[in-house]
Amino acid sequence: MYRYDEFDAEFVRQRVAQFRDQVARRVSGELTEDEFKPLRLRNGVYLQLHAYMLRIAIPYGTLSSRQMRKLAHIARVYDRGTGHFTTRQNLQFNWPKLSDIPAILDELADVEMHAIQTSGNCIRNVTADHFAGAAADEVADPRPYAEIIRQWSSLHPEFSWLPRKFKVAVTAAEHDRAAIQVHDIGLHLKRLGDGSLGFAVWVGGGQGRTPFLAKLIRDDLPEQDLLSYLEAILRVYNLHGRRDNIYKARIKILVHEIGAEAFAAQVEDEWRRIRDGALKLPEQEIKRIDAYFAPPAFETRPATAALRAPDRAFDRWVTRNTHAHRRPGYAIVTISLKPIGGIPGDASAAQMDAIADLAERYSFDEVRVTHEQNLVLPHVRLGDLWDVYSALEDIDLAEANAGLVTDIIACPGLDYCALANARSIPISQRISERLAARQDEIGDLKIKISGCINACGHHHVGHIGILGVEKRGEEHYQLMLGGSGAEDAALAGITGPGFGPEGIVDAVEKVVDTYLKLRSGPQEPFLAAYGRLGAAPFKEALYAAA
Amino acid sequence: MSKRAPAVCVLTANRLDDGIVVFLDSGGTWVERIDGAAVARSPDETQALEARGAHDAACNLVVEPYLAEVHEVAGRLVPVRARERVRVDGPSILGDVPGYEAPSPAPRLRDREQAEAA
Numbered sequence: 001m002y003r004y005d006e007f008d009a010e011f012v013r014q015r016v017a018q019f020r021d022q023v024a025r026r027v028s029g030e031l032t033e034d035e036f037k038p039l040r041l042r043n044g045v046y047l048q049l050h051a052y053m054l055r056i057a058i059p060y061g062t063l064s065s066r067q068m069r070k071l072a073h074i075a076r077v078y079d080r081g082t083g084h085f086t087t088r089q090n091l092q093f094n095w096p097k098l099s100d101i102p103a104i105l106d107e108l109a110d111v112e113m114h115a116i117q118t119s120g121n122c123i124r125n126v127t128a129d130h131f132a133g134a135a136a137d138e139v140a141d142p143r144p145y146a147e148i149i150r151q152w153s154s155l156h157p158e159f160s161w162l163p164r165k166f167k168v169a170v171t172a173a174e175h176d177r178a179a180i181q182v183h184d185i186g187l188h189l190k191r192l193g194d195g196s197l198g199f200a201v202w203v204g205g206g207q208g209r210t211p212f213l214a215k216l217i218r219d220d221l222p223e224q225d226l227l228s229y230l231e232a233i234l235r236v237y238n239l240h241g242r243r244d245n246i247y248k249a250r251i252k253i254l255v256h257e258i259g260a261e262a263f264a265a266q267v268e269d270e271w272r273r274i275r276d277g278a279l280k281l282p283e284q285e286i287k288r289i290d291a292y293f294a295p296p297a298f299e300t301r302p303a304t305a306a307l308r309a310p311d312r313a314f315d316r317w318v319t320r321n322t323h324a325h326r327r328p329g330y331a332i333v334t335i336s337l338k339p340i341g342g343i344p345g346d347a348s349a350a351q352m353d354a355i356a357d358l359a360e361r362y363s364f365d366e367v368r369v370t371h372e373q374n375l376v377l378p379h380v381r382l383g384d385l386w387d388v389y390s391a392l393e394d395i396d397l398a399e400a401n402a403g404l405v406t407d408i409i410a411c412p413g414l415d416y417c418a419l420a421n422a423r424s425i426p427i428s429q430r431i432s433e434r435l436a437a438r439q440d441e442i443g444d445l446k447i448k449i450s451g452c453i454n455a456c457g458h459h460h461v462g463h464i465g466i467l468g469v470e471k472r473g474e475e476h477y478q479l480m481l482g483g484s485g486a487e488d489a490a491l492a493g494i495t496g497p498g499f500g501p502e503g504i505v506d507a508v509e510k511v512v513d514t515y516l517k518l519r520s521g522p523q524e525p526f527l528a529a530y531g532r533l534g535a536a537p538f539k540e541a542l543y544a545a546a
Numbered sequence: 547m548s549k550r551a552p553a554v555c556v557l558t559a560n561r562l563d564d565g566i567v568v569f570l571d572s573g574g575t576w577v578e579r580i581d582g583a584a585v586a587r588s589p590d591e592t593q594a595l596e597a598r599g600a601h602d603a604a605c606n607l608v609v610e611p612y613l614a615e616v617h618e619v620a621g622r623l624v625p626v627r628a629r630e631r632v633r634v635d636g637p638s639i640l641g642d643v644p645g646y647e648a649p650s651p652a653p654r655l656r657d658r659e660q661a662e663a664a
Contacts, residue, residue: 027563029606047609049633051565081647097564341642348645396644414629415637423632425639473627 001064001366002147002292004112011155012109015116019043020102027099042122044115045101048418054093054101055118056108060128060146060170061089061369065356068367070111072352078104083352085337085345087409087458088167089127089369090118094416116154121162123153123234129171129178130370133293134332134378136324140197142172142189144290145226148281152227159234163241164249166234167206179371179485181205181214182461184251185233187226197223203233203263204255207455211491212252215260217267223286225271228279232271236263296364296379301329314389316440317400322385329382333363334402335375335392340436341429344410345373347397354395362388371458372409372446374402405445405512406432409458413451413468414475420451422468422475423501430505435512442512445526448483461485463527464511465492466504477504481511481538482530493535496543507542514541552615556583556623557595558633559608567633568608570598576608580623580634585616 004012019039026036040046044055056071063071071091075083078100079093086092096104108114117124126146133141149168153159159166171178172189180186186202199221205214221229237251240258255263323332335355337345347355359367359377362384368376380388392398401407408431411417413424428449435442448462452469459465465480476498483492499507512526514537519529530538557570558580568576569583577583586592592613599611614633615626625631632638640646 027606033603033609047560047565049629050567050636051560075645080643081645082643099563342644343639343642346644348643350645414632415639421629423638429639429642470628475628 001062002059002143002289008112009109012112012114012116015043015114016102016105016109019105023098023102038120040098041119042116043101043105044118045098046119046418048094048412048416049414049420050416051095052098052101053416054096054104054115055086056091056093056113056115057118057125058089058091058113058369059150060126060132060143061130061371062132062143063359063367063369064111065360065365065367067111067113068352068356068359070107070113072349072356074104074107075352076349081349082346083349084343084412085347085369085373085375087371087373087411087456088125089130089371090125091369092412094412119165120160121164121166122160123149123156123162123166123168126150126153127167127169127178127183127371129173129176130368130376131177131323131332131378132172132368133295134325134330135173135177136326137175138172138189138326139191140172140189141290141293142170142187143293144286145187145189145199145223146170147289147292148226148286149230152230152279159238162234162238163243164246164251166237166251168230174487176485176487176489177370179458179461179489181487181489182207182211182458182485183214185230186214189223192220192222199223199226201229201233203267204252204260205489206250206252207458207460208250209247209453209455210250210253211455211460212256213489213491214252215255215263217260217264224281224283225275227281228275228277229267229271231274231279232267235270236266240266295327296366298327298330298379299381301327301381301383313398313400314386317389317398318385320400320404321402322380325379327379331380331382331385333377333380333385333388334370335377335397336399336401336407337374337397338401338407338432339396339399340401340406341433343425344408344428347375351395351397354391355397358388358391372407374407401439403444403446404439405435405442405447406439407446408432409446409448409462411450411457413449413457417451417456419454420468421470422451422477424449424451424457424466424468427466427468427477427501427504431508434505434509438512441522442516443522443525445512445515446484447508458485459483460491461489462492463530464508466508469498471498475501477501479504479507479511479542481535482527484527488527495535495539510541511538514538552592552613552626553587554618555586555592555595555613555615556580557586557599557611558583558614558630559599559603559611562606562609565609570595570602570611574598576602580616580625583616583623585618585623586613 169183188200192198202214363377410424410428414420449466450457461483480492
């Protein structure tokens with residue numbers, strides 16, 4: 001894992017001290033809310049529906065056991081016993097007191113964490129494939145590049161006041177687990193024609209009010225040119241991105257309005273000017289950062305070990321919640337934070353402590369946070385799977401549902417969020433309870449729920465997407481089908497008139513029943529069946545009787 | 547403050563120190579429950595509430611005060627918008643939050659309704 005150097009440690013401590021002073025001046029009345037708001041947002045502090053919320057950055061979703069224990073401690077001491085893992089691989093606390101937040105930030109700094117740039121119109125926490133450094137299908141670990149981007153973008157003076165927020169995601173596998181095509185910049189680390197490492201660069205993706213898939217503007221960027229190319233993209237965006245209309249300020253709108261080719265041409269012009277300057281990445285610097293992410297001391301183990309025990313539940317869990325590891329004898333374990341009827345992404349302090357213990361004992365001290373609101377133990381020996389599973393059962397996190405219909409993404413919605421129009425979590429809970437008994441039969445199916453058009457719940461790329469809206473003061477839900485955030489990225493289409501809270505779960509079940517009835521067989525997943533059948537039979541099932 | 551003053555409304559905000567939802571009561575105190583909130587039924591009363599909200603925000607007692615439209619149902623105040631009902635009741639899923647530790651024994655509206663129904 002990356003460790004702070006003296007510069008990192010110093011600037012994080014300075015920011016905590018500055019924020020402590022700013023909070024004191026706010027409480028004393030020296031600062032008005034209008035003056036304080038941009039300062040608190042720069043430090044990840046929102047004022048939500050019921051209380052303040054603190055959003056903590058988890059760079060590229062990687063945590064140590066020590067860091068996880070600190071998050072548990074903060075949940076216990078300063079919050080109400082629970083943390084919420086988000087679709088940006090961050091963690092949110094929903095109940096901190098404003099006056100406690102400087103102390104929380106100090107505690108975070110003790111374990112090399114912070115909340116800087118988790119809000120505001122700046123480059124946000126860089127996300128990455130949650131299986132990075134472990135997956136059998138990646139060309140290299142993408143996290144060193146994510147870390148290089150983090151260092152470049154932290155407090156970048158030119159990009160601290162962009163037209164809007166800016167999100168970067170990195171993956172190094174053909175199977176896109178980082179949803180790069182719905183980010184402002186998506187980077188795909190790959191082997192170039194000459195065998196060297198480089199990037200495919202996707203720009204202008206995003207969800208929200210106006211969703212767009214990203215456009216590929218360069219397919220062969222050498223790794224040493226990563227930062228100069230990103231700088232060129234950000235400069236073009238910073239110069240031409242709209243500041244007159246918040247709804248048209250994201251880079252996706254700029255790319256859409258001037259066209260990907262024209263945008264790419266401007267980037268290339270700027271890049272030619274700066275590519276051989278100070279941002280050229282020296283090979284030794286890449287190696288220096290890479291060394292922080294060196295593989296752990298794996299043992300040489302047989303490719304196959306006793307994976308199964310005479311226990312059907314364990315067997316199901318191994319099938320659904322483990323993934324092929326690059327090293328023989330190891331597996332990647334997904335810890336589902338989606339117990340049936342539970343709250344997607346929530347973990348109690350006790351659960352976080354227990355997961356930290358598991359990571360320390362069984363996974364070389366590493367935990368990952370996924371953008372699908374689950375956790376991952378990236379390096380588990382096959383022979384330890386039973387022990388890990390048993391320990392997860394003890395903390396009610398052994399649900400064997402990774403990628404199934406109950407593994408639902410849901411934003412905090414109207415239960416917490418000041419921007420939301422409708423609740424997301426109770427809808428996800430009811431869908432989970434309704435479909436749990438049939439989830440194995442249904443197979444791979446991603447449901448994603450957002451409580452407003454900002455789309456934190458990624459509804460545009462759900463195989464089944466649900467968008468909560470407000471209709472005459474009441475909650476209402478639009479249903480969408482056919483989206484994907486993976487390498488086959490697609491935006492879901494609205495089925496038709498929406499549903500009230502009492503009807504949306506039935507509507508989802510009708511869609512699922514229609515799929516089960518019309519699929520060519522269990523081997524045809526929902527998204528493939530939808531692609532073959534189109535929307536018509538699903539609309540027929542939803543609306544014909546109305 | 548709202549662009550269009552609602553017909554019957556209360557004044558709500560978040561407390562500066564902890565962000566907790568509060569309502570201005572008829573005695574001029576910010577309280578956590580809507581029950582005793584001061585109700586404005588006329589433009590003059592609405593204006594008075596708005597002025598009090600702006601004053602208390604300037605005095606750093608509360609943050610972002612605004613008027614919330616309510617119905618008066620059997621002597622109780624019930625917000626018109628779903629959003630405001632959630633603000634009054636608290637998150638609807640707290641009973642399901644793993645490890646949730648309630649901050650205070652004071653019951654909120656939803657808890658009392660459940661107790662009365664039991």
